[in-house]
Amino acid sequence: MSNYILTLKLRTEKYQEDILNKRLEVGRRIYNSILGDLLKRYNTLKQSKGYRLALKMQKGKERNKKLNDLNKEYGLTEYLLHTHIKPMQKKFKKNIDSSTAQKIATRCFSAFQKLMLHEADKLNFKKCGELNSLEGKSNKTGIRFKNNQLVWNKLIIPVIIKKNDIYAHTALQDNIKYCRVVRKLIGGKYKFYIQLILEGIPPKKHNNETGEVRHVRNEGSVGIDIGTQTIAISSQKEVKLLELAPEVSIIEKEKRILQRKLNRQRRANNPHKYNENGLIKRGNTGKWIYSKNYIKTKNKLAELQRKIAAKRKQSHEKLANYILTLGDNIKVEQMNYQGLQKRAKETTVNEKTGRFNKKKRFGKSLENKAPAMFLIILDNKLKFDNKELRKINTTSFKASQYNHFTDEYVKKKLSERWNKFECSKIQRDLYSAYLIMNSRWNLKEADRDLCFDNWNRFKELHDLEIERLRNEDRTIASMGI
Structure with missing residues (x-):
């Protein structure tokens, strides 16, 4: 099933912006902590005798199975990473919920996989203020869009949806898979948005004056x-x-x-x-x-x-x-x-x-x-x-x-x-x-x-x-x- 994104601006007050900034900073620290732990485990794995022997094996199913077993043994899998992040998330449960914490772990693992597959030379840690988005796993827990509002750990922020925005109103009829909170620096000030990941095909845009469909697709x-x-x-x-x-x-x-x-x-x-x-x-x-x-x-x-x-x-x-x-x-x-x-x-x-x-x-x-x-x-x-x-x-x-x-x-x-x-x-x-x-x-x-x-x-x-x-x-x- 194809997905698309609808971005809507949040009508935030000063205290709400402070809370969102704090949660993004907490998310950044969790991300760096998990990434650092992954790097330590990976370096320990590379120094092990079993890993060196596995690399000398002929490429094939047996070699891949051996490497996968070693990854599980040293905790270098996404599932084990979700288990590892639980005690860390409990310390910050007022700001970061469990599903958002798991998505941070998934994000770390995606970056780590690039290193393992030699698509990247090193892992990059996030500097202060560099993490500008956090997302949940579904629209049922954690970061949610409900009644035209962002609902997240007792924080409720209204979402701006213009009455004449036909595209947004049509898109909101589709099923919401999960939500993402995004921070953007515009004109020297931080502005906050909610991104809804929706199932289906984006609605067709219409000309507001004539009502005709814009960009009619043709064959050829x-x-x-x-x-x-x-x-x-x-x-x-x-x-x-x-x-x-x-x-x-x-x-x-x-x-x-x-x-x-x-x-x-x-x-x-x-x-x-x-x-x-x-x-x-x-x-x-x-x-x-x-x-x-x-x-x-x-x-x-x-x-x-x-x-x-x-x-x-x-x-x-x-x-x-x-x-x-x-x-x-x-x-x-x-x-x-x-x-x-x-x-x-x-x-x-x-x-x-x-x-x-x-x-x-x-x-x-x-x-x-x-x-x-x-x-x-x-x-x-x-x-x-x-x-x-x-x-x-x-x-x-x-x-x-x-x-x-x-x-x-x-x-x-x-x-x-x-x-x-x-x-x-x-x-x-x-x-x-x-x-x-x-x-x-x-x-x-x-x-x-x-x-x-x-x-x-x-x-x-x-x-x-x-x-x-x-x-x-x-x-x-x-x-x-």
């Missing part, structure tokens, strides 16, 4: 060629070349100004921490001095980063809804974004200037535009209709190299943004999206017959899009316009 094939900053979309209805989260680029300029100001203030307050060449002194263990103006600038930067994250997510949601109106059979190239954000290993020299080339790659673009996050959002929306984002095999498909007219693969430089055919000149990303749209069922190659059949329609829509882009005030250099 859609090809997507997504880059670090742009996305090319090809369908039978429309062909588009768009910038990912364009609102972020505008706010990013303000962020850079604040970061430079913060750096100047930090250097002015701590001259003893820097060498004459501007680098930080090694071995200087003295405390950093932070002025009131520095803290104000830091808070401004934090607020700006929150806005950037919110704008980026909102932009991705809108774009995903738009793509779903074009079709439901959505295909995209597989991309390794972690590899793209890593710095280059080899040192190269520029032939013209004789200087060393920079080793940085696409880390900044990926941080600002978050293309992987967009694909997750799009895939989640498709899952509500029991469908999924289909990923083509890039090693065999090679959309950027294929030419369906000659049935040949030709390598191109990254700077080459146009494909020159005998009959026309086509933008490279849009052509790749077109080929992906017309891929075969196995997602390993383009269907050449389909490419020829749909070409005239694509060419017409392509020319309209290029004309639109040329009339735009601002375009990204990678578009080649």
